[in-house]
Amino acid sequence: MEFNDEFIYGKHSVLSYLSSGKQVNKLFLQKGLAGEQIGSIMDLVRRNGIVFQEVPKSKLDEMSDGGNHQGVVVATPPFEYSQLEDAFNLARSQDEDLFLIILDGIEDPHNLGSIIRTADAVGVHGIIIPKRRAVGLTNVVAKTSTGAIEHVPIIRVTNLSQTIQKLQSEGVWVFATDMIGEDMRKWNSSGPLALVIGNEGQGVSDLVAKTADGKVTIPMIGHVQSLNASVAAAVLMYEVARNRLK
Structure with a gap:
């Protein structure tokens, strides 16, 4: 996976992280983006009640520090939440x-x-x-x-x-x-x-x-x-x- 501060980005990396069941703060999706992998990501987002937001590509560029985010970024907590x-x-x-x-x-x-x-x-x-x-x-x-x-x-x-x-x-x-x-x-x-x-x-x-x-x-x-x-x-x-x- 690719990590940048508190962010995971890239379709494959995000899909793998979401599939692991680990905790997520929020998912950011590039406006107007679609495709098979994006569909799979959004299925997991809705199934698990994850908060998401559609944002411009420039916002994702900033979050990933210019990395190859492929239109999707997940913000992860630096610490695990308790029950x-x-x-x-x-x-x-x-x-x-x-x-x-x-x-x-x-x-x-x-x-x-x-x-x-x-x-x-x-x-x-x-x-x-x-x-x-x-x-x-x-x-x-x-x-x-x-x-x-x-x-x-x-x-x-x-x-x-x-x-x-x-x-x-x-x-x-x-x-x-x-x-x-x-x-x-x-x-x-x-x-x-x-x-x-x-x-x-x-x-x-x-x-x-x-x-x-x-x-x-x-x-x-x-x-x-x-x-x-x-x-x-x-x-x-x-x-x-x-x-x-x-």
Whole structure:
């Protein structure tokens, strides 16, 4: 296979990689491209629910650094994603109540990396991210996390609302961050818990907010009533950890 940073390119290389069942961040396809091998690639993409995007040839030239991409490039995660059960197992092994972070559409890799770094510091058992419309595991994320990415399970799911419902069925309380919610100083954060952090600009999506058990807010007295996503996540993670740190 031909590798260039986080990318695999060329019809045969991409087809072989997809057939292996290994994890994929996204597939990029040259606009208007067709053919037997492309058809086989797209069959695998649809069968496995892989996110794909049609782009101009110039974009693929840039991603492959001028390599012979033949109109198709796959972006691969530098680290393998974990399963939800891995987080449950980690909490059990440490005899702790489950503590999860759910990221609803975080797009900035630096924010994701910072959140992973703080999560490791306070003992979070796993971070859940969506497959679509959100940043995945990249080298920038890994670098920003300063090695924490090796210690916190990162779980990527297709549907956040369904995942939240699954957690609730397992006895996990799910709280979404919101400008109007329960003051974090009065918030009961004991027991198995998952905290939802919203997108940098839009916050937590309506459907996810409705699925959550409650909303929590960070009290602020300044003129700018908002915090950077990674900062807000850090404040709330430490609020949860305050009663948990041994």
